[in-house]
Every structure is written in structure tokens, then in C-alpha cells.
Amino acid sequence: MNKLLPIEWVAALRFLNEGRMQTLFIVGGVAIGVGVIVFMSALLEGMQANIFRRVLTSQPHIVISRPKDVARPLRLPRDGEVIVANVQKRSQIVASVDQWRKVREMMRRRADISAVSPTASGPGFAIRGDASASISLIGIDPEQYIKIVPLPDKLVAGAFRLTTTDIIVGTQLADDLGVRLGDKLRVATATGASDTLTIVGIFDLGSKGVNQRNVYVELATAQNLLNLVGGVSSIDVTVIDPFQAEVVAQQIGNETGLLAESWIKTNNQFFLGLNAQKFSSYLIRVFVGLSVAAGIASVLVVSVVQRSKEIGILRAMGGSRGQILRVFLIQGAVVGLVGSLLGSALGSLLLAAWRLAARNPDGTPMFVITMNYGLFFWAAVLATLTGLIAAVTPAVRAARLDPVAAIRG
Secondary structure, three states, X not given: OHHHOOHHHHHHHHHHHHOHHHHHHHHHHHHHHHHHHHHHHHHHHHHHHHHHHXXXXXXXXXXXXXXXXXXXXXXXXXXXXXXXXXXXXXXXXXXOOOOHHHHHHHHHOOOOEEEEEEEEEEEEEEEEOOXXXXXXXXXXXXXXXXXXXXXXHHEEXXXXXXXXXXXXXXXXXXXXXOOOOOOEEEEEOOOOOEEEEEEEEEEOOOOHHHHHHEEEEEHHHHHHHOOOOOOOOEEEXXXXXXXXXXXXXXXXXXXXXXXXXXXXXXXHHHHHHHHHHHHHHHHHHHHHHHHHHHHHHHHHHHHHHHOHHHHHHHHHOOOOHHHHHHHHHHHHHHHHHHHHHHHHHHHHHHHHHHHHHOEOOOOOEOOOOOOOHHHHHHHHHHHHHHHHHHHHHHHHXXXXXXXXXXXXX
16 A cells, blocks of 8 residues: 555655654544534524524515605804704604505616515504504405415414405414403504404414504505505515625615615624634634634644654655645645544534423423534545644655754754
């Protein structure tokens, strides 16, 4: 086998084999570092995906609506004139988006948007007997809206169907009013319109406030109750890349002149928290990588000192500086590769242990962590490159050794 390998590989593998304890320690260090990176990366990705899914599956990525009504003074001041006036903000009434069908078609043609759904929403009251509660009445096109908010998956009772006489309510509102499937609920709005609807579903969106406030009806029902016949109050949008939602929203606002608000703007603290978590994850990976590189470099520096006579003999026998350089670069790469493979296995074991240990009180997983095998591949590539880079300084030092001085020792 040795006859088939170049002299650089033979020398590199022999040096690693002769210093078994050093090799085992550094490979173990690399394995622990890679294992930590794999485990932390998968854990943070799973945690972020879980939080992201819980927050964004109950709301659209972008909401397009009419610009806010702004009150202005009756006239502007002339030169040198000062007008003292107290201009109050105008009350914001529910009004339709201008040419909303045209806007909807524009959104559907965009390559960065995956779903578009018109919505008619506004305040109202849910009344049952002597009990009443303020609600946010949301009229939807069921076929399109479920592409944005998967309401069928959120139902805890009933079936997802909406006709002009149906209503779907949240669990908290159902408890507050003491209603259940099949009960009648009267809905009234500020326009003076009211209608008696049948409860066909009860949902849980994971938020007490949303479960207490939101009710869903068919689009035409909401249009009649809110005096928006033929109109919609907003257009809900889901984008391909949620983290580009604010950029897309600004483009939509510039193109249409409408108000386009992204989830990033309306959930700014949540977005900043996600970014801080990502930055922390990157820092952990960088510092672990640096510690692995420092470990490989220190062991190889010691190896150069210990193998100085062997290096001198190789040079005296005709070995070139380039060959000596490659001997130590190969050692660094082999240590990084073997360590990364063992580290990937260690990371997988840690993830399996986490799945068994991290459980909710009902026995279900705390959150789903998927095995990203691409992560193992990149861990192997980066660890091998780290080993190569860490070996550069010791390799250059070994290549510069004077053969006569090295043999004399």
C-alpha cells in the first residue's frame, strides 16, 4: 500500500502513527469542537424554526392597506403669519383598498410572493344572551387564506368550512361566552349591521389574546357587516423569504402608494431577538473553530521539534522543501477530517439524547430538531480546511529547517 502512496503521505501518516497519544488528543479535541458546533447549530436552528413557526403561522408576512387618514390645517400660513391651531388626528374608519383587485393581481405576478388573500376586517361585538365581547371580525376567502394562515391545522373542534351563515371562533372567546359547536352567535358592528351566525369551528392559534379577539367569517359576510360591499380592508401576503419581508413591503408601498407593513416592522423586538440569537450562534462557531485551529497548530509545532532529525534526514535524502511542507499540511488535513467525522457522530448522539430528554409534560417533544446532513458535510469541509490552515505555520517552519543542523539536533 505504501508503494502506491506519495512519499509525503507515507511520512505524514507515519508521523501521526508514531505520536499516537498526541494524535488521539488532538483528534479528540477536534471531534469535541465539531460535535459542539453540530449540536448547537441543529439545536438553534430547531429552536428558531419552532419560534418562527409559532409566531408567523398565525399572521401574514405583509399586510397591504389604505394609507392612514391625516388631518391637515384648513390653510397654510402666509409670509410672516403664524397660525395657532390644534390639529387632532382623524379617527380611522374601516375603508376599502382602492382598486384592490388590480393590486391583488400585481402581487400574484411577483416572483417573491407565494400567497395573496383579500381580507375584510374591523371591530365588532359578539353577543350571546346577556354576555358580549369585543371582537376583531375577519372576513376571508377560505381557499386563499389557508395558504397564509393554516386555520384547518389550528382547529381544536369542528371542521373548516365557511358559508355566509358560519363563524369560527377562538377557544378563549368560546369559554368567555360559554358557547360550543352548533351554537348561534350574534355579531354586531359599529355600522349598525348585525347577523346571527352558527359556530362551525373553534381554533387555537397559541395566543390568548388572538383566541379571545379574532373570529373568522366568509368574506361576503364581513363585507355586509362592515359596510364594505365589494371592497376589502386589506390584502394579506406571504413571501418566499420571510426575512426579506420588509424589503418587499417597501417595494410594494413605492409601487402602489398603499401602506404595506411587514411582520418585521410589527414584530420588531421578536425580529431583533432572532438576529441576536443568530449572531450568538455564529460567535460560538467562530470561537470553537479558533480553539480547534489553535490545538492543531500547537500539536504540529511540537511535532516539528520532535521530528527535526527525521526532517533533516528526508532533506538529506533529496526531499524538497515543498515535500516537507506538504507532509505537515497533510497531517493537519487528516486530523481535521477524522476529527470532523467523529465530531459529527458525537453531535448526532447529543441530538438523540436531547430528543429523549427535552419533553413537554404531556410527553411530546419540546420542539422538532431535524438532522441536516448538509451540516455534517460542511462541518467536515470546514474542519479539514481549519486543519490545513492551522498546519501552515508549522509546515513552513519544518520546510525551512537546515538539514545538517536538524540532523545534528
